[in-house]
Amino acid sequence: MTRDWRDSVRAAADLAILGFVVTVASLPLLTAGAAVGTASVAVRHFQEYETWPRLSSLSVAFRGRLVRGLWAGPAFLGGLFFIWLDVLGLRRGVVPGGPVVLTAVLAVAVLALGWAALVAVLGGHPRDAYALALSRPPLLLAAVGVVLVALTLALFVHPALVPLLVGFLLYALHAVTARLR
Template identity: 45%
Template sequence: MSAEPARRDWRDTAREASDLALLGFAVALAALPLLTLAPAVATASAALHDRGVTGSWPPVRTTLARFGRALPAGLAASAVGLAVAGALGADLLALAGGRVPGGGPATVLTAGVAAALLGYAGLVAVAVGRTGGRGWRDAARAAAGTCARRPGTWAAATGVCCLAGLLAVLVTPVAVPILAGYALAALHAVAARHPVTRPEAP
């Protein structure tokens, strides 16, 4: 007769909630120079992947080593992501201020493109976490394949990212970093339900 699995109680839930909050603060701290945003997210995603596979967080030494290995390619990924975000943000501000033609329809279209790209970026973050925080090109290709084959997964990831962005505007600034850990965990949950194709490790 097999033993029944241990039942979870409120202490397990509180422990996981605090772990995700700490993860969010760690991501925010590591991403302070802005160009380290992608390496920070990749390292946190790898830690969440380990947590989901093994049931425990990776050792601190492993996490720091992953962050160091993720820096070279991650800096370039950060630069690309920030450039795209800046361009879309400038377009939205120009449309909202009436400085360029297009009005409401163009604003809605641009906002939709921005939201879709956020969802895609979330799936890339999950995919790169599955290879220890490395392999951005393979992760980008894998996430693109997932978006094409499973648009529902893409939509769910987009919803997670948009909700996190909305909450970031509504909550007090000190609580914003907490959202990073919870949003990344939600993206991993979405991908676990509809798996993102695992990229090959470089």
């Protein structure tokens, strides 16, 4: 079967829609883990078979991840809050250590962000992501790079368009993971 430019445009539109769906499904913070995990399943299926999975199988995947993923959204938001507090305290001089500790905190935060991206790719399995990050450090760094590129792009697009980056981010993370695994 030959592919033409319309297939690429269709895939890009589908990924944009997936990004919006994941964003809307993640708005009640407790469903964020299940939404991202289900989107990860959909992207993996799309990359393997070049078709999207049925809605019924995605709803089963979402329900199966809902209880397991209840911690993901609040934990991610809590982690961001504590990193923000650390950075704020270090920049104001309230916490001793100055630029050296600030650099260390930001480096750990960036690596944790890469680990969270690997958790998303693996469908919500933190221990598997931890083992994968330890066994393949370049993969962790590549995941960090992909997330940082997406965050940089988010700074340059209209805020209403930021959710569409979620689908592209998941696709890129799956592509990088498949390549470096």
